[in-house]
Amino acid sequence: MAVASDVPKESFRLSMLIYDTRYRSITIQLFVLVLFALFLAWLLNNTAVNLATRGKEFNFGFLWQRAGYDIGQQLIPYTNDSTHFRALLVGLMNTLVVAILGCVLATILGVIVGVLRLSKNWLVSRLMTVYVEMFRNIPLLLWILLSYVILSETTPQPRDFRVTDEMAAAGEAPAATMMLWDTVAVTNRGTNIPSPLFDRGLGSLDIGFMTLNLTTLAYLAVIFGSIWVNHRILTAARTQQETTGDRPVTWWKSVLVLLGPVIALSVALGLHMEVPALTGFNFQGGILVAHSFTALVIALALYTAAFIAEIVRSGILAISRGQSEAAFALGLRPGRTMNLIILPQALRVIIPPLISQYLNLTKNTSLGIAVSYLDLRGTLGGITLNQTGRELECMLLMMLIYLTISLIISALMNLYNTSVQIKAR
């Protein structure tokens, strides 16, 4: 009887790496990986060779040298005797304040516009469409420049506010006057607003790398305390409503808890406002909000709000009509339906794309260089880079910082996203 011979035992041949589907994908991946590694090695080598030819070394020691230049807007104390690192921090704060303010304004405006765009009122919805399409389709840089030019060209020079002796004698009014009971002056350089001053401030505490302003800390503590107590009051009211069906009146308690302690603290510390006054070339005293800052925040907020509006609109449209019909059937008014039924569900759709809008806005703050706003790009990536000639170090550091900020925003927003997702029980 003839026995069928065994299938010859398969031995590994080199060609199998390409023709055998079991190995092929591994081969390709390995090949690409090696190519990529070679590419990186070439780049690193190129960098090293080029740095060596130019006699440059790679180190960050320059950050601790004296900066020597001045910065217009500084949220933390800085003089030209401070280090480049301090200038970096000042720039970073300037970047963050624009980013945070921009995100908040863009969200508020975006949600309102997005909801209004779905309005049954023909005029309102068309106006919102015009706004969204205008801002979405024109480059951000142009909006920044436009707001800056409008702010600086349509406002009076500081000297227009001056009342000379002759003018006083002739009873003439100056060309420009301050607004809001003579407390705010808008000049072609910026907006001068009053600043809070304390007769009996708490001073500040030096903790090595930075100084803490104790007055600010006291205010923060009091405000958070008030909010917490208010939260307790509302929770108690809700519990009572759920058990007895009777909701106690809480508004006067809330007002008292929220405002009382802050007012008491202000009186205790002797809070008063320092009003800007024209002396010499500029208004002195108070706080100067430069037009570069205002223009940047306005343009960023308006531009990003147009995108957020579209995200909100798509989020609302994603909720089935049955939801609002059910709400109407229960007798809820349209406003309540939107706030209680539609928006909470729409949030699940809105949050993920909203994160990338926040990231965009944050990165777009670097366009502030166009209106001479000294943010991180202007200090570290601009003047410091130029004065020290450390392009590679400054650029890498700047990229690392923007990357870190973006990742932090992503992480926080992802946390929030998880909290609004439907909890499957």
Add this chain to the structure above:
Amino acid sequence: MNKSVFLGVVAATTMVAGVASAQATLEAVKARGELICGSNTGLTGFGAPDASGNWVGFDVDLCRAVAAAIFGDPTKVKFVPTTGETRFTALQSGEVDVLVRNSTWTVSRDSELALDFVAVNYYDGQGFMVKKDLGVSSAKELDGATVCIQTGTTTELNLADFFKQNNISYQPVTVADDSEAQRQYLAGACDAYTTDASGLAASRATMPDAENHIILPEIISKEPLGPVVRHGDNNWGDIVRWTYYALLIAEEKGITKANIEEVATSSTDEEVKRLLGVSGEMGAKLGLDNAAFKNAIAAVGNYGEIFSANIGEGTAINLARGLNALWTQGGLQYAPAFR
């Protein structure tokens, strides 16, 4: 992932910087057939395109002289506009061969930035310009003023020092270039504009109401401006340096664009003969033609001619020779011996 992000960053940075050529600059320029000169983005009198798009100016003429020395033709030069911020990177990365753009010679630029300043073609100092109706007659009266300042310049640092030393305050408005500074200054967004005094004079010349602006008497710094080359190619530095000195010697010896042919044939002065390539091998020692410096002078004229044609008295900019007179006339312009 994070690692690859980092490396990608390095990659991007390096690729932009490009490969600095180890090849000698002169060979590269000759092979290319034209000189690439880093210029101002537009500073009337020093370096700016005229109505028909040709670059003209005091700094531009030095570039043309170098081109004439290398090729015998002053038109074989391309001008690349650079801002205060981009100029040194453009030079370091090999994008331009030589930078002639009101750049101040400082020790940190010489050392840290690995550049070589080969000569000083204009001795300058930082000044302030204000509107006449501001009623200011001295920079020390500028307490509390808003000052426009070009970023990436030495003037930024001098300004901070000046106000600190005089114990007065100011609000800086940092702008990218001269035209933006002028716009802000004219719009009244700043009370004063500060840069090199020559730059102020040049800016004022282009303003519609030039007579309403004054340059304050204080000169708060030394700003020796001159051509810059990359550190390491000494021969190239020598070519730029000696082309410049040739223009100075020409003025000293009375050689002009008009009389150069006549002087070349008739002169008995040995230094003049060496300069014009009639005797000796001076050009060849630098890797150029022996008539290189003659060509340079014939193309743009001597230093005095360049000065008076572009920025001197009678032009819109109307600068006196002052420190920039020849040493024989009490100035600082002095060329080493041509032998």
